[in-house]
Amino acid sequence: WNAERRRRRRRRRRPRRRLVSSFCYCLLFSSELWSVNRAWRGLAKGTLSYVTPLYQFRHTQLKSYSRQLSAFIAAEKQEGLAVEVGGLQNTFKVSFSVLRFRQEDPPKTVWCGWLSCINGNPEYLQSLPKDFTCLPLFCSKGAEDLSSLVKSWLQRTFDCCFGPLDINQTTLQWLAALWTNCHMETNIQNLKMIWTLPVLPPLQVTYTVDSDDVLDLWRSTRESSAEKSREAEDEVCIDFSEVTRFMQGLMSHFYRHFRVDLSAGELNQVSSALGSAKVNGKIKISSSRYLISIFSLLTECALLKMPI
């Protein structure tokens, strides 16, 4: 009966215009699936938003969601599309998938995005009503019009809403400490931080520290904590007071030279060879190390930002 319905719908459909093929995928994952090597690159870059819990999202329905979103985009696109010259008859190819299946490389990805929840606060998750699935972190990379289409389809299908995820100062400081910590295993080249000071005209301060020196500073702030043992350094088990001491060390070295108080301004961006994060939600991750920790931070950021 479903096949019959589909055939009838296809006959009634207006002639297809030529559209660029796109590949959009949504990921549900937890720590155990994190052994797939190359697929993480799709997560590498984009703009973050938070999304409220999705109503009646079923990961068994991914094929159906693919078809629905594909039809939605095609219908919306036909509204304003100019006449194609000598049009070929390709439609959008939309597919939702779970990370565990290896996908072939798409012919040309014009948009991709993902939804996730890593180490979300268990109390909050348990407090949600039964029909709601919480995937608060949404990332999109690609044309802005496609991003809006995907978001509006998700909004109407799952009764959720989106909002911009401004990465707050705390998260940026965490990322600075985390990436510095990574220098023990992977060369981060340098740690770059960009502040803006509230003067007229606005003053931007780009403070770049050599990787070995910043690691020494980071280690010295951790060692000052009396209970730290050698093994604790290997785990990513960091207390926020250590992050604060680390940032204060950086700012006081700066103050001793310039007598300018960086805490009067706002930290806008943190970057290293492992990636970069900006206060406007733009993120770029160049290495798969500590991905879980980074996504846990961002998930927490998204949960805090949500209005409900």
Added chain:
Amino acid sequence: MDNSAKHLLQRLVRRIPVSMLKSTLDKWERLTAEKRKSLDFTQSKWIITQELVALYITENPNQGMWHTFQLVSVKIKKHTDQAVWIRVAWGDGLSSPNHLKATYVVLYLQTPYVFVNALSSKHKPLLLQALTLSTRHQQIKAANLSGQKLTALRDLLMRQYQQVFPPKYPSPLAEKLRVEKVQAEASANRHRMARETFGDGMLPALQSAVFKLETKFKGPTNEAMTQRDEPFICSVKFSSSNLLESLRHCASSGIASTPVTPMLSSIPLKGRNYFVITDNVLTA
């Protein structure tokens, strides 16, 4: 003027018939009458195009990246108060001079400063040697001042903006303020020191300043790092649409403690925006 604009101008001049070139330029009204008179229309179109490009750059010097050099000499020549513009097109044994990638040099003859734009590292020693010899100086060195706006660099170096000097004797009114309104005094002090350090009114529009720090770590609470022998290598770049105004506002608002540190006051005082700082000395 970027390369695409230059190409466009070249193509336009090529297509306009020679007989109509002068009248077309008159109609465009982009050049003043005296500049139009200075153009020699009997020359080849190629040369006319180059002259037009040179006229444009002279009128719009705030583009590209200018670097400052300082001529070193015992003798200082006195000339009239005008800038000398020099345009150098480079070629070598195999190719004729490339007029689209010319280097521009501006000399202010009453100062030892030379401003250079679009100079490749290959031609740099040649140009610097030629400048030194032709101006009869002994040496030329980098002045560590760069920016997009030639006028800002020039104004900064020649102190052509409003300077404020501290009053010799404090007025009785200032004495009264100190007694009665401590905070207003502190704020007034900050504003005064900010103006004395950076100047008053419109300041030359520098875009950035870079400090390469190679000093030992300085932090009051971190013993381990303070005892370290190696320097804490980092670099700091300040950027703004008008850096000196931003720094002045930092000082007057208290974000930068006053008196302003020599690191920042060196920018207007020494007319530099690139510094390498080591523990011993503010090196050149």
